[in-house]
Amino acid sequence: MNLRQLRYFVSVAEQKNFTRAARKLNIAQPALSIAIKKLETNIGLNLFDRNERQVHLTQEGQTLLPHAYRILRMVEDANTEMAELRGLQKGEVRVGVPGMLGSYFFPSILMGFKSKYPDLKLSVVEAGTQSIRQMLLDGELDIGVIHSQDVPAALDTTHLISSQMVAVTSADHPLAEQTSMSFQAFFDEELVMFKKGYFHREFIDRICASHKITPNLSFETNLLAMILNIVRHGFAITALLELVTQHEPGLIAIPFEEPVTLDISMAWRKHGYLSLADRAFIDFVQQNK
Structure with a gap:
């Protein structure tokens, strides 16, 4: 097998369709089909189950896919490093x-x-x-x-910041005068939260599991501006990093009775x-x- 065949294989696996994969690769669909068939012949295994609308990876194809990704990433890394040594690119940083x-x-x-x-x-x-x-x-x-919790072994990290997670209410909310808040009192309120996948939500789910509490989730969104507006207008409360409340007027930060500090890397x-x-x-x- 060669790199071109691996790129074609990955594209078909991702698109689950030869026509879409060919369009993405900017090649003719028959040429793509021939290349994949040649790859299967060379290795003596069927990589795809084919039908009229979609193609699916066989067990052998599923085994090959992570190796293909790893090989293509290594080639991309090598090309980037060589280009830098030649001074052919200024550089790009992709940050999440x-x-x-x-x-x-x-x-x-x-x-x-x-x-x-x-x-x-x-x-x-x-x-x-x-x-x-x-x-x-x-x-x-x-x-x-x-x-910083549960970091996969394949990643290296360096500590960035630590920030306290606090309950956040509107200025005129009945709880706004409190100097601290229990988890039970927090979860008794209507809540607006990020969807699963954000560390803010991971914190909430972890506390609920450890205290056997079912949260009263009234709103879920990935839009921080929407969360802030919902809280400001008193429709719900939330939990955010304290650094957010330091920059947002009209919001009251209330520490939890059991302080929660999140480490970010x-x-x-x-x-x-x-x-x-x-x-x-x-x-x-x-x-x-």
């Missing part, structure tokens, strides 16, 4: 950032980095920490900001290639956090 940190912690750092390195390209993706972890493992991101693939641009970004963040 959760919503709360992307809105309140990172803007000044990103602008400062861009001012120092104007020729480097920054591509910033906003997503939940679970999605960011997976995108790092899949090679879709170079660097990601994740919760920057992460990258342990055996992946970190470009000069990636290393410059990591160093800059560590110096300016």
Whole structure:
């Protein structure tokens, strides 16, 4: 097998359709079908179950797919490093950032980095920490900001910040005068929360499980601005990092009786290639956090 065949194989596996895969690869569909058939003949195994509408990986195809991803990532890393040695590219940093940190912690750092390195390209993706972890493992991101708990063994990390998680209400909410709040009192209220996959929601689900509490979830959204507006208007309360409430008027932060501190880290693939641009970004963040 060769790299071209592996790229074709991965594209068909992802698209589950030869026509869509050929369109994405910008080649003729018959040429793609011939290439895949040749790959199957060369290795002596059927990689796809074919029908008129979709194709699916066979067990042998499922076994090959992670190897194909790993080989193509290694080739991409090698090409990037060689290009840097030749001085043919200025560099790009692909960063994944959760919503709360992307809105309140990172803007000044990103602008400062861009001012120092104007020729480097920054591509910033906003997503939940679970999605960011997976995108790092899949090679879709170079660097990601994740919760420091349960970090996959394939990732390296460096500590970024620690911030307290607090209950958040509107200024005129009946609970706004309290100096602290129990978990039971919090979960008795109507709540607005991020959807599963964000460290904010991971915290909520973990507390519910440990205290055997069923939360009263009235709203779920991945939009931080919507969460803030719902809380401001008194329709629900939420839990956010304290650093958010320090920048938002009309919101009251109430610490939990059992203090909760979240540790946040920057992460990258342990055996992946970190470009000069990636290393410059990591160093800059560590110096300016």
